[in-house]
Amino acid sequence: MIGRLNHVAIAVPDLAAASAIYRDTLGARVSAPLALPEHGVTVVFVELPNTKIELLEPLGPGSPVAKFMESNASGGMHHICYEVDDILAARDRLKAQGARVLGDGEPRIGAHGKPVLFLHPKDFCGTLVEIEQV
């Protein structure tokens, strides 16, 4: 059901410093920061030949990333995103298998302008999983 790896998201305490590491030390192409208040993050996209890395910095008091940062002060891998062809079919299949879909279970528009859902990390090897319809 899942297709390509769309991106790996890394939560960071300082987006400018993290961008400099990826741009200057690792020599990657890094986008300008994009604030996504509805998701509680500011994001930078790192374009790699075969996938993307998203650097996430908490935005606002209700940020879903804020709690993660409390236990990962220097940053850490936050989630992994797999592509699916049909997000509603994927959701229904996952729920039928007993997986927990976060939120109200309705897809939201993610950072790339495509519908996304998040799946409970305890059901997926301790990793928060995002699925994105491409």
Ligand code: CO
């Ligand atoms: Co993501």
